Amino acid sequence: xxxxxxxxxxxxxxxxxxxxxxxxxxxxxxxxxxxxxxxxxxxxxxxxxxxxxxxxxxxxxxxxxxxxxxxxxxx
Amino acid sequence: xxxxxxxxxxxxxxxxxxxxxxxxxxxxxxxxxxxxxxxxxxxxxxxxxxxxxxxxxxxxxxxxxxxxxxxxxxxxxxxxxxxxxxxxxxxxxxxxxxxxxxxxxxxxxxxxxxxxxxxxxxxxxxxxxxxxxxxxxxxxxxxxxxxxxxxxxxxxxxxxxxxxxxxxxxxxxxxxxxxxxxxxxxxxxxxxxxxxxxxxxxxxxxxxxxxxxxxxxxxxxxxxxxxxxxxxxxxxxxxxxxxxxxxxxxxxxxxxxxxxxxxxxxxxxxxxxxxxxxxxxxxxxxxxxxxxxxxxxxxxxxxxxxxxxxxxxxxxxxxxxxxxxxxxxxxxxxxxxxxxxxxxxxxxxxxxxxxxxxxxxxxxxxxxxxxxxxxxxxxxxxxxxxxxxxxxxxxxxxxxxxxxxxxxxxxxxxxxxxxxxxxxxxxxxxxxxxxxxxxxxxxxxxxxxxxxxxxxxxxxxxxxxxxxxxxxxxxxxxxxxxxxxxxxxxxxxxxxxxxxxxxxxxxxxxxxxxxxxxxxxxxxxxxxxx
Numbered sequence: 001x002x003x004x005x006x007x008x009x010x011x012x013x014x015x016x017x018x019x020x021x022x023x024x025x026x027x028x029x030x031x032x033x034x035x036x037x038x039x040x041x042x043x044x045x046x047x048x049x050x051x052x053x054x055x056x057x058x059x060x061x062x063x064x065x066x067x068x069x070x071x072x073x074x075x
Numbered sequence: 076x077x078x079x080x081x082x083x084x085x086x087x088x089x090x091x092x093x094x095x096x097x098x099x100x101x102x103x104x105x106x107x108x109x110x111x112x113x114x115x116x117x118x119x120x121x122x123x124x125x126x127x128x129x130x131x132x133x134x135x136x137x138x139x140x141x142x143x144x145x146x147x148x149x150x151x152x153x154x155x156x157x158x159x160x161x162x163x164x165x166x167x168x169x170x171x172x173x174x175x176x177x178x179x180x181x182x183x184x185x186x187x188x189x190x191x192x193x194x195x196x197x198x199x200x201x202x203x204x205x206x207x208x209x210x211x212x213x214x215x216x217x218x219x220x221x222x223x224x225x226x227x228x229x230x231x232x233x234x235x236x237x238x239x240x241x242x243x244x245x246x247x248x249x250x251x252x253x254x255x256x257x258x259x260x261x262x263x264x265x266x267x268x269x270x271x272x273x274x275x276x277x278x279x280x281x282x283x284x285x286x287x288x289x290x291x292x293x294x295x296x297x298x299x300x301x302x303x304x305x306x307x308x309x310x311x312x313x314x315x316x317x318x319x320x321x322x323x324x325x326x327x328x329x330x331x332x333x334x335x336x337x338x339x340x341x342x343x344x345x346x347x348x349x350x351x352x353x354x355x356x357x358x359x360x361x362x363x364x365x366x367x368x369x370x371x372x373x374x375x376x377x378x379x380x381x382x383x384x385x386x387x388x389x390x391x392x393x394x395x396x397x398x399x400x401x402x403x404x405x406x407x408x409x410x411x412x413x414x415x416x417x418x419x420x421x422x423x424x425x426x427x428x429x430x431x432x433x434x435x436x437x438x439x440x441x442x443x444x445x446x447x448x449x450x451x452x453x454x455x456x457x458x459x460x461x462x463x464x465x466x467x468x469x470x471x472x473x474x475x476x477x478x479x480x481x482x483x484x485x486x487x488x489x490x491x492x493x494x495x496x497x498x499x500x501x502x503x504x505x506x507x508x509x510x511x512x513x514x515x516x517x518x519x520x521x522x523x524x525x526x527x528x529x530x531x532x533x534x535x536x537x538x539x540x541x542x543x544x545x546x547x548x549x550x551x552x553x554x555x556x557x558x559x560x561x562x563x564x565x566x567x568x569x570x571x572x573x574x575x576x577x578x579x580x581x582x583x584x585x586x587x588x589x590x591x592x593x594x595x596x597x598x599x600x601x602x603x604x605x
Binding site: 027030031032034035036038039040042043048049050051052054075 | 163241242243376380391392393395396397399400401402405408409412421424425428461
């Protein structure tokens with residue numbers, strides 16, 4: 001989780017990713033950010049987040065995103 | 076049957092009455108019949124293509140959905156006896172089957188769209204190449220029909236199919252209900268491109284007559300006609316005059332034409348969408364908004380989140396993401412990071428997918444190089460603004476102007492002018508001509524001539540300019556008031572006479588100042604052509 005928070009903070013240092021739960025709803029992460037993020041996650045965790053998983057529920061918070069990574073790692 | 080015809084108004088009146096007197100459980104059937112009647116007025120031969128899209132997508136959706144269910148049942152049944160690897164292999168096999176079904180259906184439907192829409196464009200390009208190589212061979216253009224709304228219903232249907240493949244929701248089992256989703260007449264000719272899960276409840280639900288909903292729907296329809304007939308179709312005369320004579324109308328005329336077209340397109344397209352959403356609202360069906368005051372955007376990325384929202388969202392979900400995060404692209408990303416460094420390499424997937432998306436967005440709007448250049452031009456400025464972000468940040472750290480009103484106005488003006496300049500590619504006959512006319516704005520200094528005598532040579536009289544000016548003020552006021560909630564709610568909260576005065580006045584304005592008769596062409600919405 002710490003590494004994910006670091007990746008997110010690199011994208012938007014001004015956001016408190018531990019607290020924020022509206023990253024998509026409030027337009028903090030745009031489509032460019034999401035693609036960069038998925039690419040970083042692929043490097044770091046060796047999981048592929050395919051397009052079908054790009055929905056607000058999975059990207060609205062660092063916690064939800066980390067849960068998705070864990071789920072994909074298990075698969 | 077045009078939205079702006081009396082026949083269409085009569086058709087709506089009959090539909091609205093019947094809709095609320097028949098048994099509620101049959102309302103969706105009436106909508107299907109109405110949609111097919113509407114489509115039949117466009118041409119019987121078009122049904123072949125809509126039929127193929129409806130049946131192929133319906134069938135493919137069912138097959139994929141059944142495969143999803145079978146997989147779930149099989150895994151549940153054999154949960155204990157299968158190893159993790161066996162489960163993974165089984166899932167992979169089923170996934171490939173579903174993918175194959177989806178691809179066949181996508182190729183068929185986008186293939187139809189491509190052949191009908193782009194064959195003659197390809198022939199024109201091949202002929203151009205043949206001419207350049209000195210060959211005397213010329214390929215003959217094909218006499219192909221372009222079914223009404225094909226770009227919209229194909230995209231909507233394919234969005235449904237991809238969602239089923241992704242397991243977002245189950246397939247519609249009733250072929251007639253699915254046919255209604257594909258053909259729902261208000262959105263057929265210019266969108267919005269709806270998602271099945273957004274529309275399902277409204278389309279197939281049972282709707283009791285509710286005066287509040289119906290009256291709000293009628294108000295929205297009236298507002299749409301006001302924008303279309305009073306503003307857009309009047310502005311069209313000036314636009315046609317300026318772009319129709321590229322010898323005489325250069326310099327400041329071009330700038331004026333650019334502003335006229337920006338206003339015409341906005342009033343035309345948003346007016347059409349108001350009519351669409353208003354009709355749906357009268358029927359008790361809530362549709363997605365397609366605009367969010369786009370001309371108040373402070374940047375190009377923001378503009379594209381607020382203009383033609385449903386098309387942008389379609390391309391993002393079904394093209395941009397699948398390209399930019401697919402396995403081969405992730406490999407390219409890894410490779411490019413190693414080769415080009417972290418900063419450049421990580422941009423590769425985003426920019427490669429952006430170029431593809433904007434190329435397709437351009438060609439979706441029309442089979443011409445103008446539209447392709449327009450699409451790629453948008454892409455270029457989006458990338459440029461992305462690259463300039465660190466600079467912007469430095470600027471804002473140095474100067475505290477971000478929240479100042481004048482700076483926001485500057486950003487809005489800059490974005491409006493940039494988007495309007497790019498949109499000139501819609502207007503002129505080819506790309507070189509567009510650039511020539513754009514350049515003339517900076518070389519032909521004829522502002523004095525245009526403002527003193529020139530504006531009277533554009534087919535618009537004093538009364539037209541006054542109507543347009545009042546129309547623009549009303550548009551602007553509604554946009555500004557709408558920032559803090561629904562304008563119709565605000566009007567409804569006032570005494571009854573206020574509503575009656577506003578909408579009665581608007582009705583009279585449409586009747587008296589709508590652009591009808593000789594010299595006016597209320598024949599088409601601009602987006603019908605796409």
